[in-house]
Amino acid sequence: MQKLKKFNIGLIQIQLGKSPSVNLNKAVSWIEKAAKKGANVICLPELFRSQYFCQKEDINNFDLAETIPGPSTNAISNICKKLGVVVAASLFEKRASGLYHNTTVVINNKGLIEGMYRKMHIPDDPAYYEKFYFTPGDLGYKSFNTKFGKISTLICWDQWYPEAARLAALQGPEVIFYPTAIGWHPHEKKKHGKAQIESWQTVQRGHAVANGIYVAAVNRIGLEKQDSKSAGIEFWGSSFVADPQGVIIAQASSDKEEILIAEIDQERIEYIRRNWPFLRDRRIDSYDGITKRFLQ
Numbered sequence: 426m427q428k429l430k431k432f433n434i435g436l437i438q439i440q441l442g443k444s445p446s447v448n449l450n451k452a453v454s455w456i457e458k459a460a461k462k463g464a465n466v467i468c469l470p471e472l473f474r475s476q477y478f479c480q481k482e483d484i485n486n487f488d489l490a491e492t493i494p495g496p497s498t499n500a501i502s503n504i505c506k507k508l509g510v511v512v513a514a515s516l517f518e519k520r521a522s523g524l525y526h527n528t529t530v531v532i533n534n535k536g537l538i539e540g541m542y543r544k545m546h547i548p549d550d551p552a553y554y555e556k557f558y559f560t561p562g563d564l565g566y567k568s569f570n571t572k573f574g575k576i577s578t579l580i581c582w583d584q585w586y587p588e589a590a591r592l593a594a595l596q597g598p599e600v601i602f603y604p605t606a607i608g609w610h611p612h613e614k615k616k617h618g619k620a621q622i623e624s625w626q627t628v629q630r631g632h633a634v635a636n637g638i639y640v641a642a643v644n645r646i647g648l649e650k651q652d653s654k655s656a657g658i659e660f661w662g663s664s665f666v667a668d669p670q671g672v673i674i675a676q677a678s679s680d681k682e683e684i685l686i687a688e689i690d691q692e693r694i695e696y697i698r699r700n701w702p703f704l705r706d707r708r709i710d711s712y713d714g715i716t717k718r719f720l721q
Contacts, residue, residue: 431692432573434600434639435464436685438664438677440647445474445489449497452514453504459684460508465573466689468513470645471581471606472527475517480651480658482557490519498530498538506536511571513578515604517558518543527559529578529604531569542567544580545589552610552658555582568596574689581605584629584642588715594636599689603629603642608660611648622661622679630671637669637698639689646680669697 437455441448452473459467472478474497478486491497493516501512511533518528518541527544543562547555566589568577577593577600584603593601607625609618625642633640643664650657665676666687675687698704714720 430574431688431690432465433463434602434641434666434687434689435459435462435467436641436643436664436666436675436677436687437467437469438644438646438662438685439470439473439682441470441473441476441645441649443476448474449500453500455684456501456504456510456512457508459686460510462684462686464510464684464686466511466513466571466576466600468578468602468604468641468643469515470643471515471604472517473515473604473645476649476651477606477645477658477660478651479555479558480552480649480655482554483651486558487519487525490517490525493518493528493530493541494538498532501530501532502536502538505532505534509534511539511573511576513576513602513604515580520560524560525558526562527555527580528562529580529602531571531576531578534572539569539571540567542578542580544583546582546586548582552655566592566596568593568598574599574691577601579603581607584625584632587632587635590632590636590640594632594638598638599691599694600639600641601632601636603640605642605644605664606660607644608658611656611659614659618661622663626663626665626673630667630673633667633669634671634701635703637694637701637703639666639668639687639694641666641687643685644677646682669694670701 518526531539549556577598646662
């Protein structure tokens with residue numbers, strides 16, 4: 426049997442400030458650090474160029490959006506070409522006047538845009554008012570062939586949907602990346618915080634198990650407030666990588682800037698899928714109702 430490939434991924438968990446240009450320069454610097462640590466494919470947190478502006482509905486926040494290609498993709502393309510790495514970067518995309526998306530761009534080791542994924546599931550919760558800003562994605566669930574391996578990218582709220590993980594996994598990637606911006610409402614943390622973060626981690630580990638695939642979630646850290654009257658959101662970090670059996674093989678702290686490095690091993694995927702052949706045993710003839718909103 427031909428030996429299957431291995432490659433390293435790097436998750437960049439950082440705190441982000443109010444200046445988009447400073448955040449972009451910081452991201453480029455941390456991409457360099459991740460590459461020096463041996464990362465081949467690197468993922469940044471969701472909407473890394475700014476603090477999480479969706480805490481309130483403010484029409485002026487649309488000024489944060491940028492075109493693709495644009496300033497961020499140009500800067501990251503240069504560093505990818507220089508270092509020979511692949512980067513998944515989550516951006517506030519201005520597609521046209523009045524039309525915006527939450528989009529992850531995959532830039533390959535030659536500095537070229539390999540493709541992009543537009544966030545499909547858009548939340549509308551207290552301090553997560555994303556429906557005000559983002560049009561739901563229309564590119565479908567994607568996978569991208571890179572020099573190092575095949576990857577998929579989903580985004581944050583997509584994390585909770587097994588359908589999204591399944592449709593991404595069926596395209597054959599070794600790893601699904603989830604760039605993320607998630608945290609606690611400070612007044613809820615004491616009572617609900619532990620359960621919230623455990624639910625977040627558990628559902629993604631379940632995606633890894635059900636699909637026999639690696640799952641990598643990368644979050645930001647820090648307390649961010651949109652104004653002095655707001656309690657803000659305390660982003661809980663805790664970026665992690667789960668293997669195809671749902672075992673956590675790398676995990677970050679809740680409050681420190683870190684780079685996680687983890688090995689993606691195709692032989693591990695093959696071994697787990699031979700022993701837990703969930704894809705083989707899917708009853709695809711029985712799933713007609715899955716496209717219904719509800720069955721009653």
